[in-house]
Structure formats: structure tokens, C-alpha cells
Amino acid sequence: MPAKSKAQQKAAGAALAAKRGEMKKSELKGASKEMEKSMTEKQLEEFAATKHKGKPEHAK
Template sequence: MPATSKAQQKAAGAALSAKRGDTKKSDLKGASRSMEESMSEKELKEMAATERKGKPEHKSG
């Protein structure tokens, strides 16, 4: 599932880093914390790898 905004893509990258053990889970906040808990590493990798070009900074609505 691709990210729908740059913010979502960044949160997925942070969650993926924590899931892999590169950063502390306690450093996660907001969406990245819930993503780390609820999504698999594969799902996070797909979302974090989404092309940023043409994406809004934040999803509207």
C-alpha cells in the first residue's frame, strides 16, 4: 500500500527504523508509533519506499 502523503511516508520510515531496531521505539510519536505496532515490516517498507514526487505534504480530508 503506497503512502498518500509525504508525512505518511516519513512516519512509515520512522516506524520501519524502530521495527528493525535502528532507533528506539520510545522515540516514536503519533502515527509512527501506531504504525510500528500495527504494520508488518514488509508493509512499512512498501509505504516508506513510495515515490515522493507529486505527493502533498499532508493528506487533506
């Protein structure tokens, strides 16, 4: 499942870092906090790895 915006990619990247233990889960906010709880590491990798060329900053 590809990310629809740059903001989704950033949130997925932060959630992935927390899931891997590279940052504290308590540092997560908003969407990234929910993503970390509800998505697997593989799903987060796919979301964060989406090419961002041509993507809007925020999804509508």
C-alpha cells in the same frame, strides 16, 4: 499500499527504523508509533518506499 503524502512516508520510515532496531521505539510519536505496532516490516517498507514526487506534504 502506497503512501498518500510525504508525512505518511516519514512516519512509515521512522516506524520501520524502530521495528528494525535502528532507533528506539520510545522515540516514536503519533502515527509512526501506531504504524510500528500495527504494520508488518514488509508493509512499512512498501509505504516508505513510495515515490514522493507530486505527493502533498499532508494527506487530506
